[in-house]
Amino acid sequence: MNSFYFPHDYSTRMDAKIKRLLQKHGMEGYGIYWSIVEELYINANALHSDSDGIAYDLRCDVKVVESVLYDFDLFDTLCDGSIYSPGIDKRISEIKEKSKKARESALYRWHNKVEKSDDDANAMRTQCDGNAIKEKKRKEIKENKEYVVFDEFPKVKLTLTEYDKLCKELGTVRAKDMVERLGLYIGSKGDKYKNHYMTIKNWIRMDKDKNAQQPTFTPKLQRI
16 A cells, blocks of 8 residues: 655644643643644645544543644644645645656756766666656656545546645635545445546536526616
């Protein structure tokens, strides 16, 4: 089973908000907090604030879960009621920035070696290209095998790449709506689709065609 990792600040317990959390709920509250953070990373930093569901999954008191979610300003709330963490957005941005700088640094070193020796540069280019292709294929295989876990609709199968494409095309809120639409349809009809991503894409196209075919109403002006 593949695993993903995210930064965990070793000074988290020194944060004023976390200290208040520990004072009220102890290590139970601290564990619930990090469990919710893990869920946010899995679900593209947006999670339905289902206190009962979270409490059931973690086998803890729902009142403690609600307190962790809302009493310590640890999470923000989106317009659709979902929770997210600005800190996670910041860390993801930092990771992307580090990757960008690493690529720029590698390119800079590579260009310097080109100036020194064309032969060495050609050898390095071949090696770098081969490694880049291998890394790209490895990443594509990994992303295409990793599925997003939708708590309420576990039968909906979308890879990380597919769900990311939907979020970029439709926005996070509508992408979640389409997942919910497919999940409810599968749950009620029991239909089996060969490719859930292509099913959603087809629905999007059908919705556009339907909206385009609707006649527009032009009010008639009457003289008084």
